[in-house]
Amino acid sequence: MKKEKPFYVGWQEEMPKEHKSTVKKFIILIFIALPILAFSIIYAQRGFNNHQFELGKSTELTGIYHSSPVPVLEVLKTEMKPDLSNYVMLVGYGKLGAEGIMEDIEALKGDLDGKRVTLKGTMIYGDGKAVLELTKKTNSLITIHKDVIYPIVANKILSSNFDNVVGEIVDPKCYFGVMKPGEGKIHKSCATRCISGGIPPVFKTRNFQNENEYFILLGEKGEKINRQILDKIAEKVSISGRTEFLNGWNYLYINPETIKLIEE
Amino acid sequence: MSLNYTAVGWNKQKKQYVKILWLGILAFLIVFAALQFLLHPNISVETLIIRWSAITAFILLHIILVIGPLCRLNDRYLPLLYNRRHLGVSMFLIAAIHGVFGTIQFHALGDVNPIVSIFTSNQNYLEISNFPFQILGFCALIIFFLMAISSHDFWLKNLSPKFWKAMHMLVYVAYGLIILHVATGALQYETHLIYWIILIAGFLLVASLHIVSGIKERGNLRKTYQLQEEGFYEVCSLSDLEENCGKSVFINAENIAIFKYNGKVSAVNNICKHQMGPIGEGKIIDDCITCPWHGYQYMPENGQSPPPFKEELSTYNVRLLKDKIWVNPSPLPEGTLVKAAKIDI
Structure with missing residues (x-):
């Protein structure tokens, strides 16, 4: 008597062993191919630089605030890591500049240009350059130091x-x-x-x-x-x-x- | 088959399918993350998530697309087809991680709405290499979303199988968009030749399987039958049909399934009411024709699903002359009882 062709029905509890064997081979093939594929993709990838964004870590920096041409905080070299510039560019939270935040702070506290201030934010740095994100927006200003007033453009x-x-x-x-x-x-x-x-x-x-x-x-x-x-x-x-x-x-x-x- | 609404009709096979699927997805995440941190320790977690989700969804999409033609070529792959919607929904969820994460990373917290930003941040619509590739991914994700939320028999029934099927054929549009999304996006930055090889090989695999299975189907459709008498056509010999099995014939634009069972021969329409599966490739189980795709059942003499189900197929008159099967391709109204042709022993 001719052997009946196995027939698969999805709502049944078990599948015929012939179907099981084919599906098993298909799954094994995929499980072998995937790590090879992952390795090929990752190996061929362009590398990433070692730049850092200290997400979740707050840093306080004290220095002279320069509002133009772009907002920069000039801090003491000793406050910065040796391979980083002590002129820290200020940027806003998200994808916004720092100018709006600094203008809002100045509207409340007066002109800060050339004054020594302490700002709190999240450090971003790489390739010798440093940037501070004013994460807390207007609450990023911690202190306005009254001691020294510097000329606004001193380092040109x-x-x-x-x-x-x-x-x-x-x-x-x-x-x-x-x-x-x-x-x-x-x-x-x-x-x-x-x-x-x-x-x-x-x-x-x-x-x-x-x-x-x-x-x-x-x-x-x-x-x-x-x-x-x-x-x-x-x-x-x-x-x-x-x-x-x-x-x-x-x-x-x-x-x-x-x-x-x-x-x- | 389910009469009442149930979110997922779990059975042992389905549970195993989903378990293996998500085990694979998780294993790929672990391998991918481990290799990234090993070979590129400076990668950020955000970039890792964006790339893992992109590649995982891309691989799953290819698996989804090859299952159909594989089943047409070899019915032993049918267990992969039966639960393919779980694969589709999982693929959408992972693609959504990529889309949502990418949108937040690259477009949120700026000076315009993130969705507006997707369409306006790069306006080089006329340049292929500089094309705003994120729009292509966004449109594909919308299609995957529509498919994922309608990936249930409730929607299949309410939207009608024809509309539902047409809507789900949009997966090919989405696939095209994804190929372009990758080619005009990631591959403009990651320029190693291996990426183009992988992209093209994937496309060729999907395309060639569809072409080969299409050629096989076309061969079946091309077979012509000569009109003999009183509107009946001779389609095959009794010996061409195995007991409890069917055969698909295409006469005068009618797609007909003929079944031999219990010393009788009957003919019903070859297109399943569920997802338009090929009834003729099914089998008689518990005295019912059972569709090979999702196990929908119909009684061979009247084309009706067994109560309490309500699906009905057209039926056809069948005659037996000696050992030859004759079919009249004029369809009778769905669910019409037609006396089966009896086989003289």
């Missing part, structure tokens, strides 16, 4: 021209630690949001020693150009302008219309 040095230098516009908050990666196409939307929200745009390029160099971008007259450069963020671009070193950061004064996209 060097000025040179910059001609068709190739690099990428990033947002410093994500790039220096919040996001990994904080650059390139997959981060484009986030960088656009951050820069649109008032975080200073930073031009990242490489020098002759193949090291990264960072320049905060401003208009030719020092005005903010965040809105004008949104479509150039996270792209390979070439930029020309005038550079200046001020308050621990390089600034690049440019005409945003002259930024050129470079086809890859």
Whole structure:
């Protein structure tokens, strides 16, 4: 007598052993293939930098507040890790700049420019640069020290021209630690949001020693150009302008219309 | 089959299916995280979650898409099909982790609404490599969401099997969107050749299985039958049918299933009322034709589901001349009793 063909019915408690064997082989194949696939994907991945975002950890920094060109807190070198700049860029919570928060604080407490203050926030740092997120918004101001008043622009040095230098516009908050990666196409939307929200745009390029160099971008007259450069963020671009070193950061004064996209 | 609404009709097989599925998902998470921290210790937890959920959902989507054609080629894969909706809902949940986490990471806490940001933060709609890839993923996630929430017989019945099936065929649109989402997104940053090889190999696997199973189906549909007399067509010999088994024939655009059982031959419409499964590939169990896909049952002589179920199929007149089976392809109203052709012994 001819053997009856096994038939599978899902609502029955057991499946025929022929079906069981086929399904078992399929599952084993998948369980073997998945780790190989995972290894291939991860092995081929671009690496991540060692930049840090101290999420959940609050840090208090005391230093001179500089409101322009972008909000920076100049702290004592001894307060910072040895490999980090003591000019800490201030940014807001989320994807917003610090200017709105500092203006709100100043509306309550008076002008803080050039004054020694203690601010509390979350540290972001990498590649020698430091950024402080004012996580608690207006409650980020801890103390206004009455002792010393500094001149507002005391650290302006060097000025040179910059001609068709190739690099990428990033947002410093994500790039220096919040996001990994904080650059390139997959981060484009986030960088656009951050820069649109008032975080200073930073031009990242490489020098002759193949090291990264960072320049905060401003208009030719020092005005903010965040809105004008949104479509150039996270792209390979070439930029020309005038550079200046001020308050621990390089600034690049440019005409945003002259930024050129470079086809890859 | 279930008469009353039940969220999930659990049985031993289903429990095992879900257990193995989530064990696999969890095991993949552990392996993925361990390899990431080993090879890239600087990765952030957020990036790990975004990448794990993306790759897991992508793999599950491929498994979901190959199950259908695999079953058409070999019915021993049917246990994978029977509970495929659990795979689909699980895939959606993991894709949702990717989508929600990605939206929060890249678009929330900014100067515009995160959903608005998805559509406006990158407006290079005319450039392929710079295309706003997140929109493609967002649209695919909406499709997966609609499929996941309607992935229950309650919706199948209320939306009608035809509409429900058409809606669930959108999975192919979603798959296309996901392929483009990966190609114009992650692969523009991660440029190693292996990623393109994996993406293309996955697509070729899905496409080739569909083509091969389609060719097999087409062969069945192409067979022509000659009209003999009084509207009846000779379709096969009795010996072509195994006892309690069926055969699918396609005559005059009518898809018909013929069954031999208990010394009789009957014919009903070949499309199951549940998910349009191929009735002719089913079997007679407990005197009922049983659909191979989800076990829906019909009585062979009247095409009605056994009470209290209400599904009904069209029936057809059948004749036996010597050992030849003849079928009249004019369908009778669904549920019409047709006397089975008796086999002379």
